Amino acid sequence: MSKSVLLKSSLAKKYWMALTGLFLCLFLVGHLAGNLQLLKAGEEGRRAFNEYAYFMAHNPVVKILSYLTYISIIFHVIDGFLLFAQNRKARPVKYAHTRPQENSSFASRNMALLGTLILVFIVTHMQNFWYKAKISNGPFPLHTLVKEIDNQEYDPATGAIVNKKQDVKLYLLTNGQYQMIDLEDKDNIELRHNTEIYSKKLDVKVAEGYKDLHSLTTAFFGHDNSKYGFPKNDLATVAVIFYVVSMLVLIFHLWHGFSSAFQSLGLRSKKYAPIIITVGKIFAVVVPVLFAVIPVYLYLTK
Amino acid sequence: MKLNLKIWRQKGPNDKGSMVSYPIENIDGDMSFLEMLDILNDQLVEKGDDPVAFDHDCREGICGMCSLYINGEAHGPDRGITTCQLHMRKFNDGDTIYIEPWRAKAFPVIKDLMVDRSAFDRIMAAGGFVSVNTSGNTQDANAIPIPKDDADEAFNAATCIGCGACVASCVNSSAMLFVSAKVSQLALLPQGQIEAMDRVKNMVAVMDEEGFGNCSNTGACEVECPKEISLENIARMNREFLKASFVK
Known part of the structure; x- marks a missing residue:
């Protein structure tokens, strides 16, 4: 050739x-x-x-x-x-x-x-x-789901237990589950490579999320998609x-x-x-x- | 018929050249385009002006000598004909007709409407032939059996008269239709097989050297070709060249 x-x-x-x-x-x-x-x-x-x-x-x-x-x-x-x-x-x-x-x-x-x-x-x-x-x-926003749940709270003023609506953020993980993870808990949890969730203490990957490209x-x-x-x-x-x-x-x-x-x-x-x-x-x-x-x-x- | 001709005038290869208007009268619809130009030239000569130089020879559409880019198309508005076969009845009284030479870097203007098409000769010399021993005991061509379809297709490719309309019509000034017809007419026949690989490589190499453009498959050449050479020839040449490039 x-x-x-x-x-x-x-x-x-x-x-x-x-x-x-x-x-x-x-x-x-x-x-x-x-x-x-x-x-x-x-x-x-x-x-x-x-x-x-x-x-x-x-x-x-x-x-x-x-x-x-x-x-x-x-x-x-x-x-x-x-x-x-x-x-x-x-x-x-x-x-x-x-x-x-x-x-x-x-x-x-x-x-x-x-x-x-x-x-x-x-x-x-x-x-x-x-x-x-x-x-x-x-940080790239991960795939999350905002869900409204009922939360019972003790009201010290009246001494009664009241039902309150509360929003929680669930993360979709690569294992297919939706899970609540507090990424703000910087002492225990660290996000690496955008999507990988590591336990700081153990230095082990505990879960992985998805980049929310759909919302982008x-x-x-x-x-x-402000909420995401x-x-x-x-x-x-x-x-x-x-x-x-x-x-x-x-x-x-x-x-x-x-x-x-x-x-x-x-x-x-x-x-x-x-x-x-x-x-x-x-x-x-x-x-x-x-x-x-x-x-x-x-x-x-x- | 009364016409307004706009003709490219250029004194020589190095002259800049320009379009010049020539009004002409009493043109008959049965005249050929070249006869119309003959009449114009007679009138110019009578006035003592320089006649318009244009290429022509057989005037029956088989030699490939006549050219002319007429009203934006090679060999004028009709299909499957050369300029000498174009009749004035294709135009209307009062029309303006633009007459220009083939435009390509590889076809430099010699004078007015005449261009130098020797680039085609050099491509042919690079491989557009079969080497035959002419020692006196040449084999009869008909002794080699060739399927009728192949013979027909080779003949169709061989009808190319090398006029250069393909280059003139191509937006890229590509000579692919011409070269592919010359490659095909031999590639389709057993006699052409022996030199097939060198032929296609050498002819393409010279085609590139001469400064023709690259094919972009617009198909303009096939439409304007007076002999209606098919684009399939270009596909065949591409195939032959690819094969030759890998093998040799």
């Missing part, structure tokens, strides 16, 4: 573009499957989403896939810009009058522009969710509109990109071209639309 040919030639750039693009299509499916759990209502949905997020953050296979995803995005972007720059250079004098709409689709001619818009979305999206959930330091997400799209530590996002309307528009851009990018990847890899033939094109178009519409449905649903149910 000659190395330079598989890295530098015009065709090699297309192979890498196609391979990383198709891998990112797979990533979209995985990401969507997780996101769809946000459509589950109530505590059950919240629990399902946070448990899923915990799994994604701790499974070694997912970890490898996530690094492949980062690499694919970076490679796809750099390769894309290189191709774009070379292609601009290949026509130094432009036509005075041109009618490209007669022979090709808008999406196919503007993949670099569409891709750049998607990159802007990815950057903001990672800042809003990925960075907050994974990188930023400081729903608050971002307009829910008031996530006040409602004042710019939720803007966030939802930006998200939906970005998914529209993604439709155009995938509309051309999906089948184009097969063409670049030489996997297209007379026999399979119609299937690849049809599957590509269905994929291009269904995946972004399902992604977009989630923030819209969250916004409307706020």
Whole structure:
């Protein structure tokens, strides 16, 4: 295998573009499957989403896939810009009058522009969710449930025992139980790595909670989750509109990109071209639309 | 028919060039586009002006010499034809027609509407052939059995006349349709197998050197190609190149 040919030639750039693009299509499916759990209502949905997020953050296979995803995005972007720059250079004098709409689709001619818009979305999206959930330091609110319980109290003034309502905070733990833990009890309990609850005296992990990413997400799209530590996002309307528009851009990018990847890899033939094109178009519409449905649903149910 | 022509005039390779307007009258719908330009040139010569330089040869759509980017499309608005096969009836009285040369770094303008397409020749010289011993006892081509489908497909690819419309139409000035047709016509036949791997690698290498852009699968080339060469050829070339890169 000659190395330079598989890295530098015009065709090699297309192979890498196609391979990383198709891998990112797979990533979209995985990401969507997780996101769809946000459509589950109530505590059950919240629990399902946070448990899923915990799994994604701790499974070694997912970890490898996530690094492949980062690499694919970076490679796809750099390769894309290189191709774009070379292609601009290949026509130094432009036509005075041109009618490209007669022979090709808008999406196919503007993949670099569409891709750049998607990159802007990815950057903001990672800042809003990925960075907050994974990188930023400081305590991250855990999955808690506030429950009202009856508490009997002795009233010294009257000498009677009265029933009083009281709120208690229950933590959802990785053993599946909801438990009352007093994290304020700094003498005995310590929180490490955001979610792991340690007994200070024994220096032993006694339990582990879940990061409340569900509340982070729903608050971002307009829910008031102050009681869980996530006040409602004042710019939720803007966030939802930006998200939906970005998914529209993604439709155009995938509309051309999906089948184009097969063409670049030489996997297209007379026999399979119609299937690849049809599957590509269905994929291009269904995946972004399902992604977009989630923030819209969250916004409307706020 | 009365027309307003806007034609790219450029004195030589180093001249900057510009679009110049030429009103023209009494154009018949049955004239070919090149005949219309002949009439314009007669008028320019009579006035003592420099005639518009443009490429042409057979004028029956088989030589690949004529070019012209007419009203924003290679070989004009019709499909499956070269400029010499384009008739003036495709235009309306009073139309403005933009006439430009192929635009690509690899196709430098020689004069006015003529471009230097020798980059294609250099790609062909790099591998667009089969080496045959011509010592006098050459085997009859028909002695090798070839499936009809393969022969047809190879022939379809071989109908490429190398006019360069694919490069001119491509938003990236990519020569992939041309190169892939030349790779395919031989890759599909047993005679082409012996040199198949070197062929595709060498032809792609020269294509890149010449400064053509990269394919982004817009499909514009296939639509504008006067011989309607299929995009499948590009997929085949991608396949051949991938195979050759791994093996050799």
